């Protein structure tokens with residue numbers, strides 16, 4: 506009797522799994538239909554400087570991708586700097602977005618002052634602003650503080666970042682389960698909708714890398730490389746079908762539910778362009 510019950514449960518489980526799988530596949534097909542071809546790179550664009558190989562879904566599945574486990578499945582966010590009330594609010598919304606985008610629990614720490622970063626990991630840039638050394642923040646700073654149950658740990662800095670002394674600046678940097686991004690260049694504008702649109706774009710891009718997704722050349726996508734704010738502004742807060750499949754497969758999305766939640770987020774924050782794109786995907 507016990508064997509019979511067990512096998513019925515197993516069948517039910519398999520039936521549920523395949524149903525969810527097919528629901529996801531319907532969404533994947535729809536997303537693929539809505540994928541937009543990448544435009545020819547203009548001078549100054551990311552692809553005019555960087556030869557990207559791309560990464561198919563099959564290649565992703567064969568790679569050593571980062572995957573949450575029973576004991577390591579939380580995304581931690583640590584704001585570093587003195588943020589004003591509006592900036593703190595934007596960081597909270599960003600944390601909410603990450604929870605929906607990656608289908609994982611997100612814990613956001615209270616901000617810490619950047620006096621915690623030693624002076625040899627700071628510099629005054631050629632354009633006269635103080636910058637923090639992104640590579641130092643990743644390792645040893647975040648690495649030393651990585652919580653036991655963290656699948657990803659990302660810092661958001663108020664100040665500008667540089668990856669290494671020869672570079673002018675960087676929007677963000679990520680390796681394995683550690684990441685850092687700066688709001689400095691994203692929030693130069695008084696338009697808070699645009700600021701939020703940029704924040705969620707840069708952070709989900711960096712965190713996409715943290716879950717082993719490479720730069721995308723398949724279609725217009727949040728995982729496309731970007732050289733400038735102008736280029737970033739042209740990109741959508743949307744995963745193309747290839748990148749969606751990778752994260753959906755790895756992070757066990759219910760793609761319909763996820764897109765519905767993303768749509769609500771876009772509606773609440775009046776992110777009109779992204780709202781329209783996601784409505785079509787649904």
Ligand SMILES: [Zn+2]
Pocket residue numbers: 710711714720729730731
């Ligand atoms: Zn990137």
Ligand SMILES: [Zn+2]
Pocket residue numbers: 721722723724725726727728729744745746747748749
């Ligand atoms: Zn993509």
